[in-house]
Amino acid sequence: MGGLCAAEFGALVALVIAWHWMGQRMLRITFKQTESATLLTLEGRVAGPWAAELGRVWVEKAPLLVLKKLSIDLCNVIYADDEGKRLLRDIYSQTHAELVGSTPWTKHLAREIAGGSENLS
Numbered sequence: 001m002g003g004l005c006a007a008e009f010g011a012l013v014a015l016v017i018a019w020h021w022m023g024q025r026m027l028r029i030t031f032k033q034t035e036s037a038t039l040l041t042l043e044g045r046v047a048g049p050w051a052a053e054l055g056r057v058w059v060e061k062a063p064l065l066v067l068k069k070l071s072i073d074l075c076n077v078i079y080a081d082d083e084g085k086r087l088l089r090d091i092y093s094q095t096h097a098e099l100v101g102s103t104p105w106t107k108h109l110a111r112e113i114a115g116g117s118e119n120l121s
Contacts, residue, residue, distance in 0.1 A: 026050065029057050037069045040097070043076035046084030055087050062094070070097035074106045088113045 027050035028043040046054060072091070080088065091097065092113050099110035 027054060029054055031061060038065050039071050039073060041073040045079045046077055047079055047081035051084035051087050058091055070095045071100060072097045073100045074110055075100060075102040077106055080109060085112060
């Protein structure tokens with residue numbers, strides 16, 4: 001039998017899944033609100049037209065969030081270009097939101113957005 005062994009097959013599947021995930025070209029923006037807090041979840045790429053879309057959505061939603069604590073979940077962000085980072089820094093400077101990252105890269109992104117602030121999870 002000249003096929004792949006189970007370990008090679010598992011690695012191949014992982015690579016295909018990673019390639020698919022990294023190839024994602026969109027940004028999903030989700031707001032979840034309670035009486036006192038809002039969670040903004042970002043998934044995908046904060047880049048190009050998607051950064052512009054986040055900016056448009058933020059301008060629309062920001063007035064509704066004035067008295068609420070904001071958390072920004074970056075756990076599933078896979079890329080942010082310079083414009084996306086600038087926009088996230090602007091949102092952070094307006095709100096001092098809690099920034100949530102779960103991977104080394106998203107934690108680095110959160111530190112970059114906050115400029116070294118301690119408001120990170």
